[in-house]
Amino acid sequence: MLMTERERMAAEIKSLADKLGHSRTSLIPILLEVKRKYHRIDSYAMQVTGDLLGIHPVEVHSVVSFYAFLGDHPQGRFVIRLCRTISCAMQGKDRVQRQLENDLGIGFGQTTPDGSFTLEWANCMGMCDQGPALLVNDRIFTRVTPEKVHEILEECRSVFGVHAAESKEVHLV
Amino acid sequence: MSPIPTYFAQVPEAGLKAALQQDRPEIITQISASGLKGRGGAGFPTGVKWNFAGAAKAERKFVICNADEGEPGTFKDRVILMEHADLVFEGMTIAGKAIGAKEGILFLRGEYAYLRGALEDTLARRRDHNLLGKNILGSSLEFDIRIFMGAGAYICGEETALIEALEGFRGEPRNRPPFPVDTGYLGYPSIVNNVETLAWAACILANGPQWFRSHGTEKSTGRKIFSISGDCAKPGVYEFPLGITVAQLLKEVGGENAKAVQVGGASGQCVPAKDFGRTIAFEDIPTGGSVIVFGPDRDMLDVLHNFLEFFVDESCGQCTPCRLGNPKLLEGVEMLMKGSCSMAYLKELCSLGQSMQVASKCGLGQTSPSALLSVVEHFREEIMGRTLSTH
Numbered sequence: 082m083l084m085t086e087r088e089r090m091a092a093e094i095k096s097l098a099d100k101l102g103h104s105r106t107s108l109i110p111i112l113l114e115v116k117r118k119y120h121r122i123d124s125y126a127m128q129v130t131g132d133l134l135g136i137h138p139v140e141v142h143s144v145v146s147f148y149a150f151l152g153d154h155p156q157g158r159f160v161i162r163l164c165r166t167i168s169c170a171m172q173g174k175d176r177v178q179r180q181l182e183n184d185l186g187i188g189f190g191q192t193t194p195d196g197s198f199t200l201e202w203a204n205c206m207g208m209c210d211q212g213p214a215l216l217v218n219d220r221i222f223t224r225v226t227p228e229k230v231h232e233i234l235e236e237c238r239s240v241f242g243v244h245a246a247e248s249k250e251v252h253l254v
Numbered sequence: 255m256s257p258i259p260t261y262f263a264q265v266p267e268a269g270l271k272a273a274l275q276q277d278r279p280e281i282i283t284q285i286s287a288s289g290l291k292g293r294g295g296a297g298f299p300t301g302v303k304w305n306f307a308g309a310a311k312a313e314r315k316f317v318i319c320n321a322d323e324g325e326p327g328t329f330k331d332r333v334i335l336m337e338h339a340d341l342v343f344e345g346m347t348i349a350g351k352a353i354g355a356k357e358g359i360l361f362l363r364g365e366y367a368y369l370r371g372a373l374e375d376t377l378a379r380r381r382d383h384n385l386l387g388k389n390i391l392g393s394s395l396e397f398d399i400r401i402f403m404g405a406g407a408y409i410c411g412e413e414t415a416l417i418e419a420l421e422g423f424r425g426e427p428r429n430r431p432p433f434p435v436d437t438g439y440l441g442y443p444s445i446v447n448n449v450e451t452l453a454w455a456a457c458i459l460a461n462g463p464q465w466f467r468s469h470g471t472e473k474s475t476g477r478k479i480f481s482i483s484g485d486c487a488k489p490g491v492y493e494f495p496l497g498i499t500v501a502q503l504l505k506e507v508g509g510e511n512a513k514a515v516q517v518g519g520a521s522g523q524c525v526p527a528k529d530f531g532r533t534i535a536f537e538d539i540p541t542g543g544s545v546i547v548f549g550p551d552r553d554m555l556d557v558l559h560n561f562l563e564f565f566v567d568e569s570c571g572q573c574t575p576c577r578l579g580n581p582k583l584l585e586g587v588e589m590l591m592k593g594s595c596s597m598a599y600l601k602e603l604c605s606l607g608q609s610m611q612v613a614s615k616c617g618l619g620q621t622s623p624s625a626l627l628s629v630v631e632h633f634r635e636e637i638m639g640r641t642l643s644t645h
Binding site for chain 2: 104105106107108109110112113134143144147148149150151162165166167168170171203204205206207208209210211212216219220221
């Protein structure tokens, strides 16, 4: 990572802590924001966060490694979480899984090489009467069929174009 | 599609206005008199919880609403938060007055992040209308609510794990006692109530404890919101009085030909067709509202496999019976699926399950073997001696 990028991230985490508070109770809210913005929480981000909240980075890591929505592995811009719990399983999540893997060329737990999509499993996401359900970042899709998978991915790709341009500008500044 | 819970449709803020006219013990007396029990599944009497927290002396107290709805097959809290958020916040404000708390926290699970915008808008509107903040509706009551996002952990539905997450730690349940009503969030007295419990509390203040008691059974008063999914014609959210039989419920949702029903989610119990005359109530089959219907062609081993994969994934890993027991049970189910499990080993598995029920630290490990034990009890014929072709 470039030094400037690190500095930018450190400054950003600092402003998050200023906004959300410098106590440990702000740890999860800060980490969720870091994850949302950078799609990963690397050891440097954990160090900075620990310093700001006055706790050891190992403590930060213990929290990062515990929660499904945190984690230090890098993720794509769009994290697709397919529900694998019983009601969705009974409504055909296997076929949706297969189609997602076919269309993206990756398995669950992996990220596409261009960094745009990550496939993950989710445990019951409370859409049992409308399964199979999946989340794309914060957006919920219900009654997903294998045919609909392509549509969902295409929609993400069209949004991705806009976001890519935005983030490029940020890098140039 | 889902019939809207009709009993939640009441005059807005009627409960809060009634509560503002009463002193703290009076509010708690009414909740106790109603017989309201925790709607998240544990069924702890709400009045008792409020009373403990109310009696505690501290500078700060907290009302925490548990919206970490993660039990497989449960989605009623999502619907309540989408359609009756005001009622939930009203219930929290009443709880705040009852126990003497000024701060409320809604713990919203990460998977429900898409609800947050609307909920924040509702909170802002309530502040504008003087239903939150200082001097609520001209009284001396001060109370406000903020939203805390969960980060994806089923175990945080357990109240002490939830508090750990709020404090910025791993969601590992604490030893109890001390209970949260005494030493909760940041060490202050806190009550953690389910979304539905708080909504009912507001209804009880508006309509009186007798109204609530007129529904349900003697030990399980009132009505309950159910989340129904699986092999039935009309899955969705329903409202029934407690004490309804499984058969009646199945008739309502169009699932009469079911061979079994899982009541209470993955941690609940599997009720076979011969027991459909039993009632859903705290004294018979307790539930947080999750009902999953299994049709005649469902393979109960597939169901068990799914549940145990869930528990292996969601165990926090803190205590040994749960951390090591669940993978062993899962392995056993896989052996059953392959047809390579002896009766002696199955008995070992059941005895391991029973050990986990007594030796695990929190509800997760104490209840995760229930599904296996009930399937072994009721569907032994179906699960033994499998060959690949019988599958």
